[in-house]
Amino acid sequence: MLLFSLRRLMLAIPTLLGVSLVVFGLVHIAPGNPIDMLMPPEASPEAIAQMKIAYGFDKPLYIQYFLWLGHAAVGQFGLSVFNATPVWDQLVVALGNTVQLALLAAFFGFGFGIVLGLLSAAYYGKWPDKLFSAITTAGVSLPHYWCAIVLVMLCAVLHDWLPAQGMGDDSLPFYERLQYMILPVVTLMLIPMGVIGRLVRARVLDIISQDFVGALSAKGLTRWPVLRHIIKNAAPPVLALMGLQFGYLLGGSILIETVFNWPGSGNLLNLAIFRRDIPVLQATILVLATFFVLLNLAVDVIQAAIDPRIRR
Amino acid sequence: MASDTTMAQPGTLAAPAAAFIAPAGYWKLVRRRLLRDKTTLFVTAMLVAIVFISLAAPWVTSYDPYQGSIMLRLKPIGTPGHWLGTDETGRDIWTRLCYGGRLSLLAGVVPVAVSLVVGSFLGIVAGFVGGRIGTLIMRTMDVFYAFPSILLAVAICGLLGNGLTNSIIALAVVFIPPMVRIAETVTAQTRQLDFVEAARAGGTSTMQIIRHHILSNVLGTILVYATSLISLSIILSAGLSFLGLGVTPPQAEWGLMLNSLRQAIYVQPYVAALPGLLIFVTSMCFNLMSDGLRGAMDVRLNR
Numbered sequence: 009m010l011l012f013s014l015r016r017l018m019l020a021i022p023t024l025l026g027v028s029l030v031v032f033g034l035v036h037i038a039p040g041n042p043i044d045m046l047m048p049p050e051a052s053p054e055a056i057a058q059m060k061i062a063y064g065f066d067k068p069l070y071i072q073y074f075l076w077l078g079h080a081a082v083g084q085f086g087l088s089v090f091n092a093t094p095v096w097d098q099l100v101v102a103l104g105n106t107v108q109l110a111l112l113a114a115f116f117g118f119g120f121g122i123v124l125g126l127l128s129a130a131y132y133g134k135w136p137d138k139l140f141s142a143i144t145t146a147g148v149s150l151p152h153y154w155c156a157i158v159l160v161m162l163c164a165v166l167h168d169w170l171p172a173q174g175m176g177d178d179s180l181p182f183y184e185r186l187q188y189m190i191l192p193v194v195t196l197m198l199i200p201m202g203v204i205g206r207l208v209r210a211r212v213l214d215i216i217s218q219d220f221v222g223a224l225s226a227k228g229l230t231r232w233p234v235l236r237h238i239i240k241n242a243a244p245p246v247l248a249l250m251g252l253q254f255g256y257l258l259g260g261s262i263l264i265e266t267v268f269n270w271p272g273s274g275n276l277l278n279l280a281i282f283r284r285d286i287p288v289l290q291a292t293i294l295v296l297a298t299f300f301v302l303l304n305l306a307v308d309v310i311q312a313a314i315d316p317r318i319r320r
Numbered sequence: 321m322a323s324d325t326t327m328a329q330p331g332t333l334a335a336p337a338a339a340f341i342a343p344a345g346y347w348k349l350v351r352r353r354l355l356r357d358k359t360t361l362f363v364t365a366m367l368v369a370i371v372f373i374s375l376a377a378p379w380v381t382s383y384d385p386y387q388g389s390i391m392l393r394l395k396p397i398g399t400p401g402h403w404l405g406t407d408e409t410g411r412d413i414w415t416r417l418c419y420g421g422r423l424s425l426l427a428g429v430v431p432v433a434v435s436l437v438v439g440s441f442l443g444i445v446a447g448f449v450g451g452r453i454g455t456l457i458m459r460t461m462d463v464f465y466a467f468p469s470i471l472l473a474v475a476i477c478g479l480l481g482n483g484l485t486n487s488i489i490a491l492a493v494v495f496i497p498p499m500v501r502i503a504e505t506v507t508a509q510t511r512q513l514d515f516v517e518a519a520r521a522g523g524t525s526t527m528q529i530i531r532h533h534i535l536s537n538v539l540g541t542i543l544v545y546a547t548s549l550i551s552l553s554i555i556l557s558a559g560l561s562f563l564g565l566g567v568t569p570p571q572a573e574w575g576l577m578l579n580s581l582r583q584a585i586y587v588q589p590y591v592a593a594l595p596g597l598l599i600f601v602t603s604m605c606f607n608l609m610s611d612g613l614r615g616a617m618d619v620r621l622n623r
Contacts, residue, residue: 026463031475038479145611149604151555153562154596157582165589259468263559267582277471278563281478293467293475301466 013309020305027297028080031290032073076290085291090283095291098276103295105175106265106272110257112193117200118250124201125208132213140205147202153263156195160267163191173269192268196261200253207249211242244311251307258303259296353616360612363605370602374421383412385419385572394588405591407577408584413591417598420572424599427484427566427573428554431491436546439496440538443503448511448530458504461497469494473556477565487557487566494556495549502545503538510537544617548610551603558599574599 051059060066064075079085085095128137164172176185215221215238224234262274269275273292280288354360373380388410392399395406404413442461446454464472476490510516516533524532558575560566567573569580577595585592 022459023462023466026460027466030463030467034475034479038481145607146604149551149555149600149607151558151596151599151603153559154578154593154599157578157585157596158593161585161589161593165585256468256470260470262470262474263563266563277474277478281474281565289475289478293471296471297467300468300471304466 009313012312016305016308016312020301023301024298027301028077028294029073031294031297032076035286035290036069080291080294086287088285088288090280090285090288095287098288099273099291099295102271102273102276102292105270106258106261106274109189109192109196109261109265109270109272110254112189113196113257114200114250114254116193117197117253118204120197121201121204122208122246125205126212128205129209129212129216137209140209144202144206147198148206150198152195152199153267155198156191156264156267159191159195175270192264192270195264195267196257200250200257203253204246204249207246208242211245212238215241240314244315247314248307248311251303255300255303259300350616354612357612357616360609360616363608363612367602367605367609370421370598370605371425373418374425377415377418377422380418381412381415383415385411385415386570387411394584394591396588397590404594405588407591408580413577413594416572416577417574417595420574420577420595421598421602423484423567423571423573424554424558424575424602427487427491427557427561428602429550430488431495431557432546432549432553434488434492435495435499435549436542438492439499440503440542442496443500443505443542444507444530444534444538446500447504447507448526448534450508454504457500461500464493464497469552470556470559473560474563474565477560482565482568484567487560490560491553491557495553498549499542499545502542506538506541507534510534540617544610544614547606547613551606551610554599554603554606 057066064072067075083096085099087093088095088098124140128140131137160172163169170190171188172191174188176188221234221238224237258273260274261270261272262277264270265272265274266278273296276288277292277296279285280292377385388406390410392402392406392410394408394410395402397403397405399405402412402414404417407413407416442457446457467475473487473490473494476493477486480486480489510533516529519529519533557566558573558578561573561575562579564579567576569576574595578592578599581588581592581595
């Protein structure tokens, strides 16, 4: 098991290096000199030369890459070009805000997804199953940013039920700040709910039809031990999908955070793009992608712990 | 590895059709199944209608999509002469929605087509040649799998700059890795089948084997997968425009319209929902059509 985890970790390292190359490379493929984005157009040639040295742009590209990577590995992403505050500090705050939403959305989304998936498997072919299938089919093609706008329209514009934007003041009492989270969390949980629900339903139906479940019942096992076997067999792919979905909640939050003006990592990314704030941009993408890789790694290890057949 | 389930679960799509050889009369059966499937027929008709209306936009509406009137800003739904209301610069929304279909469909379908061509080429090479070249291709794809799809698209668009072309490039890059994986799996599986061995033993050249045997097997699987991706592609491309990273104003595009109408949600709440509704309906039609196609092409079902 330990060996498997270590081997899996070793496999993640080239992927992470590749990710860093992509993030670094994208900036240099982009049209325009990175220095032009940092300096006002009327800057003198001397000032530009100075800036080049200060940011290391005078060095060859591969040295720039290794310098950047070395600093990135210890969380040194330099200063934001826009407001000269350390990139890392901005990123930590923003990530914290994103994680809050993602955890809540994952909790409710996965929870409802599992319950709905189990229910529709139990009522296979009957109306709850059909209703749920219709909802998930619609849910998979739902542009969730539009859903967010519709929710804002319903709950904040037409009725004054919930706040439409931001995350509230720190001075507000806890339950009032919680209100700011309701709409983003509801929007974010819809897709994980549908996707997990579909998979749970499919897996459970698949396993129930297998011979060993009949054998267990025939052996005289009561309902709960049989159910335990079903869950144990259904779990690995569901867990894998949960890991991925959680990764999407963290890394793909840009649209929802933009609609709700939630000061998370997606919002930071969006601002960095429009301010051409390259250090912030690179750091945010790199950190989010790294999260995603590590999450997949963790999922693989957990899967292997549950299902020894995967450990090869 | 977990990322098999990244998008519309390419792994599950690749498996069934892989080791199967079309029996005689297979396509006839597919056609008969499709003609009996009312849902698929209905959504296909809807899509034809949406495509038709956006192509025939100048004949469907008498207004100019770019010419607004300051006097007629943000009129509600049901205004005489503007039955879906007007936007923040007084342009007719029905007109903008009709014209917007052109760019929205283009920005959604083209990336899938590009990734289909590039992805199946790379996948066939990786699966057929294998060895070091195959490993290199597949490991490179793994790197792109390490990004959540929206994040990668936003990163590429954000750095290359906004515009229709960059949004198409960004989404094509997002969709190439799953295409490569499917093409690689199917190719590697087909290559080992007896009839390919027989063809090789009979002296058929590599190019001919690929053209006749591999391609015919890869294309069916990958086309079904591609139709399911169009749905996601339409949502993502509209999402990029929604963020201001895709199509640029004043052009008419559903994601862009959604963004600009959203700013006026406190003045005209209902109008803001319209472009999104169209994105939703179009994407769902593509999704259901792809489901129907997959069902009709599934050899295991004997209906």
